[in-house]
Amino acid sequence: xxxxxxxxxxxxxxxxxxxxxxxxxxxxxxxxxxxxxxxxxxxxxxxxxxxxxxxxxxxxxxxxxxxxxxxxxxxxxxxxxxxxxxxxxxxxxxxxxxxxxxxxxxxxxxxxxxxxxxxxxxxxxxxxxxxxxxxxxxxxxxxxxxxxxxxxxxxxxxxxxxxxxxxxxxxxxxxxxxxxxxxxxxxxxxxxxxxxxxxxxxxxxxxxxxxxxxxxxxxxxxxxxxxxxxxxxxxxxxxxxxxxxxxxxxxxxxxxxxxxxxxxxxxxxxxxxxxxxxxxxxxxxxxxxxxxxxxxxxxxxxxxxxxxxxx
Amino acid sequence: xxxxxxxxxxxxxxxxxxxxxxxxxxxxxxxxxxxxxxxxxxxxxxxxxxxxxxxxxxxxxxxxxxxxxxxxxxxxxxxxxxxxxxxxxxxxxxxxxxxxxxxxxxxxxxxxxxxxxxxxxxxxxxxxxxxxxxxxxxxxxxxxxxxxxxxxxxxxxxxxxxxxxxxxxxxxxxxxxxxxxxxxxxxxxxxxxxxxxxxxxxxxxxxxxxxxxxxxxxxxxxxxxxxxxxxxxxxxxxxxxxxxxxxxxxxxxxxxxxxxxxxxxxxxxxxxxxxxxxxxxxxxxxxxxxxxxxxxxxxxxxxxxxxxxxx
Numbered sequence: 144x145x146x147x148x149x150x151x152x153x154x155x156x157x158x159x160x161x162x163x164x165x166x167x168x169x170x171x172x173x174x175x176x177x178x179x180x181x182x183x184x185x186x187x188x189x190x191x192x193x194x195x196x197x198x199x200x201x202x203x204x205x206x207x208x209x210x211x212x213x214x215x216x217x218x219x220x221x222x223x224x225x226x227x228x229x230x231x232x233x234x235x236x237x238x239x240x241x242x243x244x245x246x247x248x249x250x251x252x253x254x255x256x257x258x259x260x261x262x263x264x265x266x267x268x269x270x271x272x273x274x275x276x277x278x279x280x281x282x283x284x285x286x287x288x289x290x291x292x293x294x295x296x297x298x299x300x301x302x303x304x305x306x307x308x309x310x311x312x313x314x315x316x317x318x319x320x321x322x323x324x325x326x327x328x329x330x331x332x333x334x335x336x337x338x339x340x341x342x343x344x345x346x347x348x349x350x351x352x353x354x355x356x357x358x359x360x361x362x363x364x365x366x367x368x369x370x371x372x373x374x375x376x377x378x379x380x381x382x383x384x385x386x387x388x389x390x391x392x393x394x395x396x397x398x399x400x401x402x403x404x405x406x407x408x409x410x411x412x413x414x415x416x417x418x419x420x421x422x423x424x425x426x427x428x429x430x431x432x433x434x435x436x437x438x439x440x441x442x443x444x445x446x447x448x449x450x451x452x453x454x
Numbered sequence: 455x456x457x458x459x460x461x462x463x464x465x466x467x468x469x470x471x472x473x474x475x476x477x478x479x480x481x482x483x484x485x486x487x488x489x490x491x492x493x494x495x496x497x498x499x500x501x502x503x504x505x506x507x508x509x510x511x512x513x514x515x516x517x518x519x520x521x522x523x524x525x526x527x528x529x530x531x532x533x534x535x536x537x538x539x540x541x542x543x544x545x546x547x548x549x550x551x552x553x554x555x556x557x558x559x560x561x562x563x564x565x566x567x568x569x570x571x572x573x574x575x576x577x578x579x580x581x582x583x584x585x586x587x588x589x590x591x592x593x594x595x596x597x598x599x600x601x602x603x604x605x606x607x608x609x610x611x612x613x614x615x616x617x618x619x620x621x622x623x624x625x626x627x628x629x630x631x632x633x634x635x636x637x638x639x640x641x642x643x644x645x646x647x648x649x650x651x652x653x654x655x656x657x658x659x660x661x662x663x664x665x666x667x668x669x670x671x672x673x674x675x676x677x678x679x680x681x682x683x684x685x686x687x688x689x690x691x692x693x694x695x696x697x698x699x700x701x702x703x704x705x706x707x708x709x710x711x712x713x714x715x716x717x718x719x720x721x722x723x724x725x726x727x728x729x730x731x732x733x734x735x736x737x738x739x740x741x742x743x744x745x746x747x748x749x750x751x752x753x754x755x756x757x758x759x760x761x762x763x764x765x
Contacts, residue, residue: 158519159515160514160515160552160553160555161526161533161553162529162555163525163527163528163530164529202516204471204512204513207471208469208482214474215478218475218694218696222472223471223472237512237551240544241471241548263576264580265575269574272622272623312583313576313580313581
């Protein structure tokens with residue numbers, strides 16, 4: 144199984160269009176220690192030919208253009224054969240609109256994510272105008288075999304698991320109070336992916352607010368963990384003056400602090416552990432920073448676009 | 455008035471994710487005569503500080519990152535102060551979702567385009583969840599002063615004019631037969647822009663199916679014309695085997711042939727004339743091609759991303 148990091152930035156990427164924080168300035172200036180980041184998405188393949196995306200960011204066009212493994216090999220060739228979504232956030236799902244040419248690939252998501260992309264943003268109904276789109280609902284906890292448009296097995300099995308999460312801001316106004324308050328409604332899931340039983344497995348969790356025992360068990364059993372590294376400190380955006388919201392309030396456990404991601408990962412030594420979904424305000428984006436050293440010293444990696452993992 | 459070409463590609467850009475046509479292959483291979491193209495959008499400014507986008511493509515993040523004039527100058531700084539839309543096509547409007555951080559800029563569009571982005575794709579209601587978005591409806595034929603969020607005059611006047619057009623595919627199913635059949639309902643407009651009466655003017659028409667006398671008068675009065683150059687020949691995509699649709703069927707007058715764009719522009723010698731919205735199948739994208747020479751010999755230019763015009 145091959146895993147490619149297409150984008151390791153959070154919503155807005157690095158640089159973010161309207162942001163002048165230190166990392167955005169450094170990325171624009173081309174400082175070698177700060178690599179630009181497109182928005183959060185990975186590509187996974189069992190055979191190196193047919194790929195499944197996990198999340199589909201608005202940057203997907205540039206991401207695919209920059210990734211030779213995903214270039215078409217004939218006049219019209221969709222190397223992206225399926226898309227699985229961890230949630231319906233704009234940075235994770237709006238790129239589906241970019242894949243409309245020739246009809247978008249099948250979409251694997253929870254019923255709640257489907258609802259967000261049907262009633263909230265109407266990405267799925269809009270795509271249907273360009274060609275039939277198979278939306279394949281998944282039930283957290285159950286394995287599915289990923290299949291292309293023609294229903295052919297891609298050689299990948301995937302299992303979504305629920306993480307505590309909130310609906311995307313654009314869906315919230317359409318939900319009842321009870322629906323909005325249910326943190327386990329499937330607004331966000333993590334994905335466990337492998338080429339089959341007994342094969343190494345990937346756990347991909349680009350957004351997680353609560354680091355609980357269910358998640359610990361998922362990570363401990365994996366060969367490769369790609370996990371939410373949005374903010375280094377909980378109040379990093381407030382401190383900077385870029386937002387009034389903490390990382391937790393935006394639905395992301397911070398990397399540091401009591402019960403932060405580094406603490407949590409300390410007990411999970413088996414898998415290779417890599418931070419993804421990095422917000423532009425996060426100092427770990429600068430490989431010359433103290434924050435970066437703290438993460439590396441804990442044996443944890445910081446994802447860059449173009450990073451490749453085989454397992 | 456400064457005009458920057460942010461993107462001169464049609465929907466899908468160059469290369470297009472699933473396309474292996476000669477121009478897409480050349481762009482991926484880095485052939486010097488074929489520059490990659492992001493999707494269709496321009497930026498206009500009267501003072502070089504505050505910009506209005508005309509169209510907002512899904513590539514807007516990369517476009518702004520690549521354009522120093524549009525980089526933020528403080529911690530949070532939206533140099534894009536307004537967005538005017540020529541239609542609600544995904545390649546022209548989906549990028550609004552990318553500008554959600556801090557609340558999207560005011561959007562100038564026809565009532566029909568607003569309807570498409572409210573009922574069809576729900577981009578506008580979704581954006582409202584991230585901060586108030588001023589949607590300013592325009593009436594074709596009437597001048598408006600472009601203003602930022604705080605209602606400050608950007609020093610630019612703009613006038614939309616109707617061109618014969620069809621609704622975007624995703625809106626069509628929501629329209630009555632009469633509504634869908636009306637080619638002048640404001641689904642697509644051209645824009646005439648200037649810094650004030652007596653100043654040079656830009657006419658921007660990235661999509662036009664019928665080259666009529668109304669358009670001729672608009673172009674003849676302009677200093678700079680940026681006009682639809684989607685396809686070189688009407689049957690170019692059919693010929694290549696990439697589509698069953700002609701340029702005309704997709705709502706675009708071809709560059710060549712009787713009554714094509716080059717013929718039409720022959721009688722309009724005053725303004726600088728530049729082709730934009732170039733489809734990946736269009737051979738003019740290769741500056742070593744005979745097609746490119748035909749266009750240049752007619753005194754017409756082919757836009758590249760990053761091209762700058764002052765007037």
